[in-house]
Amino acid sequence: MKRKLTLKKNSGDKRRREESKMKGTLARHLQVQLGFPSSCSASSSTANPSSRFQNLLESVAEDSTFASDVVDGCLDDKDFILSQDFFCTPDYITPDNQNLLISFDCNKENVPCPKSPEKLNTIKSKRRRQDGFLVNTLSPTSYGSQEIVELAKDTFDTDEVKIDKTTVNGEQKTPNYVPQSAVALRCRVMPPPCIKNPYQKDASGMDIDPFGNQRAKCAGLFPAIVGGNSLSRYHTDFHEIEQIGVGNFSLVFKVLKRIDGCFYAIKHSTRQLHQDTERRKALMEVQALAALVVGYYSSWFENEQLYIQMELCDHSLSINKISRLSTEGEVLKVLHQIAKALQFVHKKGIAHLDVKPDNIYVKHGVYKLGDFGCATLLDKSLPVDEGDARYMPHEILNEKYDYLDKVDIFSLGASIYELIKGSPLQESGPQFLSLRDGKLPLLPGHSLQIQNLLKVMVDPDPVRRPSAKDLVENPIFDRFRKNMKT
Numbered sequence: 001m002k003r004k005l006t007l008k009k010n011s012g013d014k015r016r017r018e019e020s021k022m023k024g025t026l027a028r029h030l031q032v033q034l035g036f037p038s039s040c041s042a043s044s045s046t047a048n049p050s051s052r053f054q055n056l057l058e059s060v061a062e063d064s065t066f067a068s069d070v071v072d073g074c075l076d077d078k079d080f081i082l083s084q085d086f087f088c089t090p091d092y093i094t095p096d097n098q099n100l101l102i103s104f105d106c107n108k109e110n111v112p113c114p115k116s117p118e119k120l121n122t123i124k125s126k127r128r129r130q131d132g133f134l135v136n137t138l139s140p141t142s143y144g145s146q147e148i149v150e151l152a153k154d155t156f157d158t159d160e161v162k163i164d165k166t167t168v169n170g171e172q173k174t175p176n177y178v179p180q181s182a183v184a185l186r187c188r189v190m191p192p193p194c195i196k197n198p199y200q201k202d203a204s205g206m207d208i209d210p211f212g213n214q215r216a217k218c219a220g221l222f223p224a225i226v227g228g229n230s231l232s233r234y235h236t237d238f239h240e241i242e243q244i245g246v247g248n249f250s251l252v253f254k255v256l257k258r259i260d261g262c263f264y265a266i267k268h269s270t271r272q273l274h275q276d277t278e279r280r281k282a283l284m285e286v287q288a289l290a291a292l293v294v295g296y297y298s299s300w301f302e303n304e305q306l307y308i309q310m311e312l313c314d315h316s317l318s319i320n321k322i323s324r325l326s327t328e329g330e331v332l333k334v335l336h337q338i339a340k341a342l343q344f345v346h347k348k349g350i351a352h353l354d355v356k357p358d359n360i361y362v363k364h365g366v367y368k369l370g371d372f373g374c375a376t377l378l379d380k381s382l383p384v385d386e387g388d389a390r391y392m393p394h395e396i397l398n399e400k401y402d403y404l405d406k407v408d409i410f411s412l413g414a415s416i417y418e419l420i421k422g423s424p425l426q427e428s429g430p431q432f433l434s435l436r437d438g439k440l441p442l443l444p445g446h447s448l449q450i451q452n453l454l455k456v457m458v459d460p461d462p463v464r465r466p467s468a469k470d471l472v473e474n475p476i477f478d479r480f481r482k483n484m485k486t
């Protein structure tokens, strides 16, 4: 954990500077969601550098690989949602809602996500604990789960949602004011069932659905509103199977999506993102991911944490989990595939800045670049938050950001070297320094060709390192392709 933190000595200052610049955007954004016409324009998109991620996203979305259900940012009156839950789980960051993002204004006061007073006063006295439900206490969202559990019993006792007892600041509210809340409450009480997907071989996770029969009863009562304004989108839409990863700032779970019966990975931030600037920063990962990489599905804020729903991969190449890459053919395969991913990323004007074995995932023998948490723009128009120091070249440690694409090349070279060697790179000391001087110890059993390629990838001069395109086109991969065919 400290690996990253030691490098980010200036990022606190940077963020504070940013925060003072980018204020009040959430309030503006909420206006847009509530349909105030003045906020419906997308004119601020050019003022905000991070909206350039959005432009990239849009260009890719036009290729129709994702963003299937685009929502218009300017809502009609009929779309107003006067529910407390609306403020708790805004779905405004899912890249489908692109117009909403574009309308962020960076020059207004910083406004934290409003807390609903209604939520605190609503049917709290009716809660009783129901035993026997499994709640993952390791999950930072278990607070939300408990709320579900506690409300569940009560609702089934009465079989009626008492929204007429809801008060705001002590005042009685008319029952028809929050019909959406009633809907949301019902969703919150019981998530919909997990639908078995007949095309998925391994669907055993469904057997441990903690809500059992009771959930089915509730879902049947409100079939049309499932997935609406529930307190926890995570628990409403997904069934958590197990934790599969821990990052510096996140937890990753294998989940089953109830409605399609497919498995996904969901990564969520462990830190709560109170300020709009913090949310915007976290969103850059989503926007880069959505613009670049297959396997990104959706994202949302919940309980002030960011959730990212992704394609579920088999595992990462974390050096702590795998011993080493066994054959040169496998080494070349990783190098080639990640170089291709970088070529794509760089062509879009983006640098990843955290290439390392931990962030290379494998699925069915295919290597994929993941974790875009440090991604930035090559033209330096966005802040640079460099990744793990063990894989960073000298120039970035010295805050020289002229060749950010070549930072990724260095990191990839260092990662492949580590994977061949089979032991973790050092964070400091002589080995750390000599790698940054471009000195690679001999790798017995590996061809000179690959050793020379790795050597030039970690050259201290970024200009001399090959581009991702050069790498992909290197003749070494012709040999590799031929070998793979035989």
Ligand SMILES: Nc1ncnc2c1ncn2[C@@H]1O[C@H](COP(=O)(O)OP(=O)(O)OP(=O)(O)O)[C@@H](O)[C@H]1O
Pocket: 244, 245, 246, 247, 248, 249, 250, 251, 252, 265, 267, 310, 311, 312, 313, 314, 315, 316, 318, 354, 358, 359, 361, 370, 371, 373
């Ligand atoms: N889509 C996925 N499929 C399978 N496993 C995943 C997936 N995404 C993440 N993981 C696992 O979770 C771990 C942590 O995820 P990730 O690297 O995205 O988090 P992070 O907080 O950004 O971490 P760090 O800052 O340490 O790189 C990964 O190393 C991997 O083992």
Ligand SMILES: [Mg+2]
Pocket: 247, 358, 359, 371
């Ligand atoms: Mg990671």
